[in-house]
Amino acid sequence: MYSIRERIRRILRAPCPLCGLAAVGGDLCRPCESEVSFEFDARRHCHRCLYQAPSVGLERPAAPRALCEACCQRPLTYVRAIAGMHFAAPGDQLMRRFKAQGRLTDAGLFARLLWRNMQAACPVLPQLTALVPIPSSREAMLRRGLNPAGEIARELAGLSGVPLRGAWLRRTRETHSQKNLDWHARQASVWGLYEGRIPAGGGWLGLVDDVLTTGSTLEAASAALLRAGAQGVIALVAARTLAK
Numbered sequence: 001m002y003s004i005r006e007r008i009r010r011i012l013r014a015p016c017p018l019c020g021l022a023a024v025g026g027d028l029c030r031p032c033e034s035e036v037s038f039e040f041d042a043r044r045h046c047h048r049c050l051y052q053a054p055s056v057g058l059e060r061p062a063a064p065r066a067l068c069e070a071c072c073q074r075p076l077t078y079v080r081a082i083a084g085m086h087f088a089a090p091g092d093q094l095m096r097r098f099k100a101q102g103r104l105t106d107a108g109l110f111a112r113l114l115w116r117n118m119q120a121a122c123p124v125l126p127q128l129t130a131l132v133p134i135p136s137s138r139e140a141m142l143r144r145g146l147n148p149a150g151e152i153a154r155e156l157a158g159l160s161g162v163p164l165r166g167a168w169l170r171r172t173r174e175t176h177s178q179k180n181l182d183w184h185a186r187q188a189s190v191w192g193l194y195e196g197r198i199p200a201g202g203g204w205l206g207l208v209d210d211v212l213t214t215g216s217t218l219e220a221a222s223a224a225l226l227r228a229g230a231q232g233v234i235a236l237v238a239a240r241t242l243a244k
């Protein structure tokens, strides 16, 4: 049974936001959706961070359930990431527009792509007790007027029925943009950046973010949730970049 909001969305005939062809209620048309959505391939993607090694001539598929080199070397924080779409053309336009212009209807589109892949992964996923978005910096909140991860998490909560618990994770300090930093620099800048505040019996949490690039933000936030008593963390990201 659909919620009233979902029924209204399905009645509205907004065109596909990428190509302008017929679509339903702000969603992508079929060809655009199949182009941008993230299809997990157990032989090519890291089972934890979804990294796909760049193709180097002959393709050598990884062994099933393999982790990438970086994940093998890092401490286990979140156990697995699920992504809704690739952060690559043409889908990256949608995310850039969402973050720059704050179009809230896009949050619903990202959440629906992510929810579809969560359902596909369902048999191997633990039951989540709450969705916790990565909090924005104060500077980013003032600039955008919204927290992209928070808006996606709100839509995802509506689709999945898993409650949203934004107050369970907070920032301990303000930082500058990490856009141009490599993994080591990002790791240093996010060390101790988050603090979890979880009631007893926190269970498994879905940590929501907009884009997974190096994974350092998700790792720092997951570590904070685990320190605060979470049983485990699944990273839920709207988009995954192609490289780290």
Ligand SMILES: [Zn+2]
Pocket (backbone or CB within 6 Å): 016, 017, 018, 019, 020, 021, 028, 029, 030, 031, 032, 033
């Ligand atoms: Zn389209």
Ligand SMILES: [Zn+2]
Pocket (backbone or CB within 6 Å): 046, 047, 048, 049, 050, 051, 067, 068, 069, 070, 071
């Ligand atoms: Zn990995």
